[in-house]
Amino acid sequence: MNSMTALASRSIFQDQFGRQKRKLRISVTDRCNFKCSYCMPEHPEWMNKKDLLSFEALYAFCEFMVRHGIEQIRVTGGEPLMRQGIVHFIARLQTLKAIGLKRISMTSNGHYLKDYAQPLKQAGLDDLNISLDSLDPRQFQQLTQKQLQPVLQGIAAAQQAGLSVKINSVLLKGINDDQIMPLVKWAQQQKLELRFIEFMPLDGDQKWNPADVVSEQDILNQLKTEFEISRSQEQAANPARGYLVNGLPLGIISTITHSFCGDCDRLRLNAQGEFYNCLFARQGLNLKADIEQLARDGFATNTLKDKLHYYIWHKEAGFHAIQQQAQTQKPIRKISMHSIGG
Ligand code: SAM
Ligand code: SF4
Numbered sequence: 315m316n317s318m319t320a321l322a323s324r325s326i327f328q329d330q331f332g333r334q335k336r337k338l339r340i341s342v343t344d345r346c347n348f349k350c351s352y353c354m355p356e357h358p359e360w361m362n363k364k365d366l367l368s369f370e371a372l373y374a375f376c377e378f379m380v381r382h383g384i385e386q387i388r389v390t391g392g393e394p395l396m397r398q399g400i401v402h403f404i405a406r407l408q409t410l411k412a413i414g415l416k417r418i419s420m421t422s423n424g425h426y427l428k429d430y431a432q433p434l435k436q437a438g439l440d441d442l443n444i445s446l447d448s449l450d451p452r453q454f455q456q457l458t459q460k461q462l463q464p465v466l467q468g469i470a471a472a473q474q475a476g477l478s479v480k481i482n483s484v485l486l487k488g489i490n491d492d493q494i495m496p497l498v499k500w501a502q503q504q505k506l507e508l509r510f511i512e513f514m515p516l517d518g519d520q521k522w523n524p525a526d527v528v529s530e531q532d533i534l535n536q537l538k539t540e541f542e543i544s545r546s547q548e549q550a551a552n553p554a555r556g557y558l559v560n561g562l563p564l565g566i567i568s569t570i571t572h573s574f575c576g577d578c579d580r581l582r583l584n585a586q587g588e589f590y591n592c593l594f595a596r597q598g599l600n601l602k603a604d605i606e607q608l609a610r611d612g613f614a615t616n617t618l619k620d621k622l623h624y625y626i627w628h629k630e631a632g633f634h635a636i637q638q639q640a641q642t643q644k645p646i647r648k649i650s651m652h653s654i655g656g
Pocket of ligand 1: 346352394422443483511513517656
């Protein structure tokens with residue numbers, strides 16, 4: 315079978331390594347009220363508001379994607395709660411559960427959650443990941459340029475509203491790695507699932523350095539001084555490696571030291587319609603016009619299907635393969651978490 319025949323015989327959401335795509339992340343804005351040092355550039359160049367896809371267009375794309383096998387949609391940003399109309403959008407996504415969507419999730423910095431938690435729950439949000447990198451108010455302020463208190467209030471509001479909440483913490487060496495113990499103890503007290511994330515080369519100013527990464531092993535070494543640690547059952551396609559800390563769950567997303575790319579089932583769309591088959595993809599696919607046409611006509615053209623099929627099929631093996639290429643080839647795009655959506 316030649317490569318074109320092989321391509322034509324596959325599901326349009328399968329890549330060349332046999333990985334079927336089931337999760338879609340949608341960034342609804344690149345704007346954010348925080349300025350996390352590991353994410354936002356010093357001088358952000360925001361997307362032009364008129365270039366953003368409308369919620370109508372985003373919904374049409376989500377519907378198309380669910381019809382082709384997407385089971386989970388995560389809404390992210392930037393800060394997704396900064397986009398007006400977000401609760402209504404979540405409520406509309408609910409209708410896709412009738413055609414195969416299983417979960418609707420969001421990742422937020424938590425700052426506005428005090429007011430949004432209950433409406434999001436009512437709109438049908440299933441899961442909420444909230445970022446929290448420090449419990450020390452001064453350190454939190456240094457890391458994010460915002461106050462800690464509203465985030466803690468937001469987390470409490472989300473729990474009260476009955477949302478399923480996970481906490482994400484990015485650790486930077488010498489900056490907030492003293493928070494490993496406090497965060498684990500706090501999360502256990504609050505009955506919240508905590509996931510540490512290794513710092514990835516996705517900061518807006520591209521200052522990432524391997525020496526700044528707090529690795530999975532560094533985290534475990536610290537925890538072992540006070541806790542009983544064991545591995546827990548892995549869930550397929552879950553980016554976090556699971557541990558039990560004194561019997562309670564902890565996840566570590568160790569993209570740098572234990573990449574989960576072999577099982578990756580994710581696709582991404584940014585707020586202005588650029589589609590990415592990988593967080594680290596050197597080049598995206600501009601689908602804005604195709605998605606707007608899809609929203610207008612109510613059906614997908616073969617051009618859109620063919621473009622997606624081709625681009626998804628050619629997804630690279632993963633982070634390490636792309637890093638190797640980057641050593642010999644010039645970067646095609648500046649990769650930044652706030653604009654692609656984490
Ligand atoms: N503003 C929301 C938030 O902070 O949760 C959603 C968008 S943010 C880009 C999504 C996730 O990406 C957050 O958990 C954040 O900590 C993570 N993130 C951002 N930059 C990162 C980096 N360079 N390395 C690892 N994780 C990063
Ligand atoms: Fe904003 Fe989230 Fe990036 Fe922090 S990690 S600057 S909260 S988008």
